[in-house]
Amino acid sequence: MTRLQWIFHGQVQGVGFRATAQSIAQQHGIKGWIKNRDDGTVEMEAEASDESLQTFLKTIQEEPNPFIKVRTIDEQTYHNEKGHKKFKIAY
Template identity: 55%
Template structure:
């Protein structure tokens, strides 16, 4: 199991990104959260197997809907898990 945090840059707010991220996370059995930031980015933190984390990232990068346009992704990997339950949208 692993924990990663991604910051998505581009057209990622007001386009259904958080709902798409939540759906993709649930499909991949990931736990964590997604949140809009004031600077226009969206942050996702997720825990799960390496394979499922990679699958989630590929799915999101492929653009789950035509309005999402990701320009750049920053990734952080953490050595310790937080033990999240479910996958939530933070406000």
């Protein structure tokens, strides 16, 4: 299992991005959280198999919601798991 942190840049706040990401994450068995940041980006921490994480990333980049415009994604990989039980929207 891999744990990643992503920072999504672009038109990602106020457009249903977190709810869309949560739905896609749940479909792929991804555990973790997603939240808005004060700088207009969205941060996500996710744990799953490498394959599930890459499928999620490909799906979210295909912009399943016409209002979402992901421009760039910063990624950091961690070598330990936190053992998230579900995927949630953090506030």
